[in-house]
Amino acid sequence: MVRNQYEGYKYIDPNNQYTYPDSTVLVNKQNITNIEEAYRNEHLFVTRRLADLRLEPIHVYSMSDILAIHNYLFQDIYAWAGQYRKVNISKSGNPFMPIxxxxxxxxxxxxxxxxxxxxxxxxxxxIMHLSEILDNLNYFHPFREGNGRTQREVIRSLALSKGYSAQIRVEQDDEVYNLYMGGTVHEDLGKLKELLIRILIKL
Structure with a gap:
């Protein structure tokens, strides 16, 4: 698999409850309506928040902690950070868990x-448990945006609780990206286990 296989893998939200009129840009606190600018704005804030969590992670014991991670990452951008989505969504025709x-x-x-x-x-x-958690959390897709970044931080935090590092570096490593996307998009536990075998390191 290559990266361009997943280009255009976007949300389909027919009611556009979260976007500006006649736009795919999510309503944001900075009121940015240009899609490239909105992407850069989101990336900047979330990157900073992820760096904070590297120093002081949110420990995950339930879904409430996963909501807290999403809220922490996206609080600067979206009013609905840390809240369950209120619309049914899909990507490239693949539906996620209905609300x-x-x-x-x-x-x-x-x-x-x-x-x-x-x-x-x-x-x-x-590895077995984390792959199952990742697979189920991805199908759940509890948020309108930011599911991938949240679930990768969840896996990192859960691994830390057992004395392991688990960095799913999708932006820096093509093989990690392809295993992660192939495993989550196609609900392939084998690929998710292969991913975790590759990245799980004892601290």
Missing amino acids: QSFNTAETHMNNLIHSYHQTANSKDEI
Whole structure:
């Protein structure tokens, strides 16, 4: 797989509840309506917030902590940071969890995270649990924007709790990018396990 396979992999939000009229630009606190400028603005703020979390991570024990991570990363940009999306969305025709099922999805994610903390001890067990958490969290796709960056920080934080580093560097490493995208887009646990085998390092 190559990167351009996933170019154009965008949200489809037919009601445009989160965007400016006749635009794909998300309504933001800076009121930037140019798409390139909005992207740069978001990237700048989120990069700074990610750097903060490298120094003081948010520990993940439930979905409420995942909401807290999203809120921390996107609080400077979106009024809805840290809140569940209120629309059903898809990417390239692939639908994510419908909002009508969010209560069930939240309970399931909480159970997966609890099981990870209670039973994942060996490296193989950690890889198995983290790949399952990543796969389910990606299908859940709880936010209108920022799901990927949030889920990568979630995995990093969960790995840290077991004494491991897990940096999913999609911007710097083509192989990591392709394993991550192939695993999440196609719900391929094998690729997600391969990804985690590659990046999981004992501290």
